Amino acid sequence: QVQLVESGGCLMQRGGSLTLSCVASGLSLRKYTMGYYPQRPGREREWVASISNVGEMIEYAASVKGRVTTSIDDDTSPADLQMHNLEPEDTAVYVCNAKARLYTPRSGWSSPSYWGTGTQVTVAS
Numbered sequence: 001q002v003q004l005v006e007s008g009g010c011l012m013q014r015g016g017s018l019t020l021s022c023v024a025s026g027l028s029l030r031k032y033t034m035g036y037y038p039q040r041p042g043r044e045r046e047w048v049a050s051i052s053n054v055g056e057m058i059e060y061a062a063s064v065k066g067r068v069t070t071s072i073d074d075d076t077s078p079a080d081l082q083m084h085n086l087e088p089e090d091t092a093v094y095v096c097n098a099k100a101r102l103y104t105p106r107s108g109w110s111s112p113s114y115w116g117t118g119t120q121v122t123v124a125s
Contacts, residue, residue, distance in 0.1 A: 002026035002114045004096045009119030016086050020119060021078035022096030027114070030054050032100045034072065034079035038092030039118065045095060051079055088125045093118035 008020040022034060035050035048061045049070040060068055069082040083090065095118040102110050 002098070002112075004098055004114055004116035006094060006096045006116045006119040009094060009121045011122045011124065012086050013124055014087060016123075017082065017084045018086060018121065020081040020083070020094050020121070022081075022116060023078045024096075024098055024114075027098060027100075027112075029072065029075040029079075029098075031102060032098045033057075034070075035097045035099070036070065036079075036081045037095045037097055038090070038121075039095055040092045049081055083121075086121075086123045088123045090121060090123050093120050 003025045005023045006020060008018065010018070012018055020036065024034070030053055033050050033052040035047055037045040037047050039045045048064045049059065049068050051058050051070045051072055054072055054075050058070060067084050070079065071082070072079045079096065081094070096116040097113065099111065099113040102112065
């Protein structure tokens with residue numbers, strides 16, 4: 001059974017730094033893209049960063065580039081999101097996603113996607 005568990009969210013002051021972690025179980029991270037999606041009240045989830053195949057490719061949204069870094073050590077490590085120079089606009093529930101494009105001879109192609117429940121980040125002004 002696949003499970004994603006986020007941690008690290010808390011109340012922060014403007015300008016501070018924070019590291020979020022997403023621990024995945026039940027899947028091989030070498031085949032997955034791990035992404036972070038902040039969800040603000042009344043708004044849809046917004047993608048901010050992703051790391052694929054244990055670091056082969058890393059991408060950031062333009063809105064956070066330069067303030068956010070994502071990393072993962074190996075296929076058993078958490079996928080971390082380091083956030084710097086926090087702003088009140090960063091306040092959100094940060095949800096982790098794992099997705100892949102997989103092929104098996106028996107079943108053909110599949111596109112599994114899994115979500116965590118999120119961790120709350122609040123940045124005071």
